Amino acid sequence: MKLGRNKPCPCGSGKKYKKCCLSLSEKVSNILIDDQQRKNKYGDVRPIISIDFQDNKFVAVGDELHYASNDKWKTFPDFLFDYLKTKLGSKWGNEELSKLESEKHPLIQWYAGMVKFQKQQVKDTDGIYRVHPDSPTFAFLSVAYDVYTLKHHSYLQNTIVESPVY
Numbered sequence: 001m002k003l004g005r006n007k008p009c010p011c012g013s014g015k016k017y018k019k020c021c022l023s024l025s026e027k028v029s030n031i032l033i034d035d036q037q038r039k040n041k042y043g044d045v046r047p048i049i050s051i052d053f054q055d056n057k058f059v060a061v062g063d064e065l066h067y068a069s070n071d072k073w074k075t076f077p078d079f080l081f082d083y084l085k086t087k088l089g090s091k092w093g094n095e096e097l098s099k100l101e102s103e104k105h106p107l108i109q110w111y112a113g114m115v116k117f118q119k120q121q122v123k124d125t126d127g128i129y130r131v132h133p134d135s136p137t138f139a140f141l142s143v144a145y146d147v148y149t150l151k152h153h154s155y156l157q158n159t160i161v162e163s164p165v166y
Contacts, residue, residue, distance in 0.1 A: 045153050048076060059083075062151045074128050077141055081114075084144035087151075110140040 003010065009020035038047060049060040057073045059066045066083065073079045085093060088107070096108040104112075113136025121129050133141065 045149065049152075050076070050079075060152075061148060062153075064151070071127075074126070080141055080144035080148060083148055084140070087147055107140065107143060110136040110143075113137065114140050 003017050005018040009017045013020050051058050056067050059079050096105050117134045
């Protein structure tokens, strides 16, 4: 049975449905539509969970909470740069940096290319680079996002393992 906009609200408030729970129903509907559009575009993955609080940005990754000042992480890619470095560890990074250029891991080579590319760009007045990434930057960010996704969406691993193979 469809509720009429001018009928009493079923919540018992005594107000008309349009003045009470209809707007909440529409908001929930919009959230569900946005969520479905995100799933259609990116697949069955969890949304990025982040919040700005007291001049810091917090990002949830699976069961972990990461944070930095809003000056350091202005965008999600800023977070990804740091996240991959955190996951790989400073020991590994320092060992790779001490190697000859030709012997360095591709991630370190991409990172160096990304830093070089970034130095050639101009930040907007808000301190954000608004450019299309070059190949090393795109490659580094892709790996960083994949590592983030594996941790943030760990429930997908079970879904993939339990899925029947046809």
